[in-house]
Amino acid sequence: VAQNIYDDPGFFAGYSRLPRSVRGLAGAPEWPALRALLPELTGLRIVDLGCGFGWFCRWAREQGAAHVLGLDLSRKMLERARAETGDPAVVYEPANLERLELPDAAFDLAYSSLALHYLPDLAPLFAAVHRGLAPGGRFVFSIEHPIYMASRHPAWMTDADGLRTWPVDSYQIEGERRTNWFADGVVKYHRTIGTTVNLLIGNGFVLRRLEEWGPTDADLAAMPALADERDRPMMLLVAADRP
Amino acid sequence: VAQNIYDDPGFFAGYSRLPRSVRGLAGAPEWPALRALLPELTGLRIVDLGCGFGWFCRWAREQGAAHVLGLDLSRKMLERARAETGDPAVVYEPANLERLELPDAAFDLAYSSLALHYLPDLAPLFAAVHRGLAPGGRFVFSIEHPIYMASRHPAWMTDADGLRTWPVDSYQIEGERRTNWFADGVVKYHRTIGTTVNLLIGNGFVLRRLEEWGPTDADLAAMPALADERDRPMMLLVAADRP
Numbered sequence: 001v002a003q004n005i006y007d008d009p010g011f012f013a014g015y016s017r018l019p020r021s022v023r024g025l026a027g028a029p030e031w032p033a034l035r036a037l038l039p040e041l042t043g044l045r046i047v048d049l050g051c052g053f054g055w056f057c058r059w060a061r062e063q064g065a066a067h068v069l070g071l072d073l074s075r076k077m078l079e080r081a082r083a084e085t086g087d088p089a090v091v092y093e094p095a096n097l098e099r100l101e102l103p104d105a106a107f108d109l110a111y112s113s114l115a116l117h118y119l120p121d122l123a124p125l126f127a128a129v130h131r132g133l134a135p136g137g138r139f140v141f142s143i144e145h146p147i148y149m150a151s152r153h154p155a156w157m158t159d160a161d162g163l164r165t166w167p168v169d170s171y172q173i174e175g176e177r178r179t180n181w182f183a184d185g186v187v188k189y190h191r192t193i194g195t196t197v198n199l200l201i202g203n204g205f206v207l208r209r210l211e212e213w214g215p216t217d218a219d220l221a222a223m224p225a226l227a228d229e230r231d232r233p234m235m236l237l238v239a240a241d242r243p
Numbered sequence: 244v245a246q247n248i249y250d251d252p253g254f255f256a257g258y259s260r261l262p263r264s265v266r267g268l269a270g271a272p273e274w275p276a277l278r279a280l281l282p283e284l285t286g287l288r289i290v291d292l293g294c295g296f297g298w299f300c301r302w303a304r305e306q307g308a309a310h311v312l313g314l315d316l317s318r319k320m321l322e323r324a325r326a327e328t329g330d331p332a333v334v335y336e337p338a339n340l341e342r343l344e345l346p347d348a349a350f351d352l353a354y355s356s357l358a359l360h361y362l363p364d365l366a367p368l369f370a371a372v373h374r375g376l377a378p379g380g381r382f383v384f385s386i387e388h389p390i391y392m393a394s395r396h397p398a399w400m401t402d403a404d405g406l407r408t409w410p411v412d413s414y415q416i417e418g419e420r421r422t423n424w425f426a427d428g429v430v431k432y433h434r435t436i437g438t439t440v441n442l443l444i445g446n447g448f449v450l451r452r453l454e455e456w457g458p459t460d461a462d463l464a465a466m467p468a469l470a471d472e473r474d475r476p477m478m479l480l481v482a483a484d485r486p
Contacts, residue, residue, distance in 0.1 A: 147390060147414070153406050163396050167408035169474040171390070172457035192476075193436055197453045207450045210440045214415035231412040233435075 006074035014182030024055035037239035044108040050115025054081030071095035102132025112141035133242040166232035205240035249317035257425030267298035280482035287351040293358025297324030314338035345375025355384035369446040376485040392433040409475035448483035
């Protein structure tokens with residue numbers, strides 16, 4: 001069962017101070033790459049799985065989307081999303097993505113940013129998204145990369161020659177990982193890239209693009225801390241079509 | 244340019260003593276998983292890219308393949324493959340996979356085992372394989388996993404708590420990696436999973452299956468050293484269709 005960590009007061013306070021919470025999409029270094037996976041949004045019906053503060057929902061409307069449904073488990077996030085959105089074509093609803101139900105063929109785009117690694121099993125979600133998308137629809141999501149998640153001690157190391165390196169172990173052992181990120185014992189779920197991709201294909205999607213996000217030279221010049229992401233990917237970006 | 248390391252006498256001698264060289268397919272722990280990606284072979288026209296000693300070519304004929312073309316850069320390997328194959332429907336030819344040319348739509352299956360990481364660029368090969376496959380054909384290959392290849396010091400480490408872990412760094416920096424494996428300075432080429440997958444899709448393939456191979460419990464019981472492969476994948480297995 002997914003933990004509702006975003007409603008934990010300490011976690012919420014910390015998360016709310018992240019650049020991507022304060023500045024929105026422009027505060028997320030992977031956003032240009034994720035945006036490149038999206039179709040032209042004019043007239044599209046969109047569902048955002050794990051919409052958080054609603055940054056993507058509002059942006060999608062600015063791009064001409066016909067209607068955006070933002071779903072999230074966190075009541076606190078939905079509250080703020082609603083307060084910051086004055087647009088009747090953007091609707092926010094509480095939803096547990098583990099038991100997602102969408103009306104059949106009601107959307108042209110399903111989008112999710114860094115939410116799916118909180119789910120213990122992606123199979124029911126992928127099936128629900130496939131049903132909810134109209135033929136020709138697209139599913140675009142980012143998820144924590146398994147290289148970032150696998151290790152039992154996910155922290156930078158320095159080897160005998162002074163090389164700074166990231167540990168990978170337990171890679172084939174999928175399932176729960178606990179980390180301390182704004183709160184102790186935040187639970188997320190590790191799975192291999194193969195598992196995620198094969199679940200998509202098994203649910204009828206056609207993979208269009210798989211990106212293990214890393215910074216461009218311009219990103220690095222603007223934000224030197226992104227050098228970590230050159231050494232080991234933290235995020236996987238995926239685009240798949242529902243034929 | 245790919246290095247022809249397999250014709251180096253020291254390398255050849257060492258490689259020839261590997262279980263997969265002595266025992267063939269049964270000596271390769273990933274073989275059952277790779278085999279599961281193959282179509283039914285009866286009547287198929289097959290090309291094996293990097294056929295080595297010809298173990299797969301001979302096995303494919305036993306399974307009823309109509310014709311098998313084994314290609315390899317190493318003259319020594321082709322010599323032994325020819326000596327061990329008495330079957331006019333199996334033909335071995337020297338070929339540089341960097342400049343592969345196949346007759347149009349002449350094959351139903353292209354297969355490659357642990358050869359493609361020796362190529363600096365997969366784009367020309369993927370285009371050639373796509374042209375060489377008939378519609379409905381399949382491309383199945385294994386390649387070294389980027390987690391295994393990325394680091395500048397690819398060797399097990401032990402962290403402060405005694406955890407044995409594998410280093411990942413330089414992941415986004417694709418290109419040449421030199422290792423000492425039966426010979427000094429063996430050159431192979433690191434690329435991300437995303438690069439390999441997106442090149443397949445960009446060349447018209449539909450991804451069918453992606454597996455980051457790891458041992459089963461039965462594999463581990465039979466060969467405890469495979470525990471390494473549970474901690475970090477060494478091989479990527481891929482199946483893609485040419486629609």
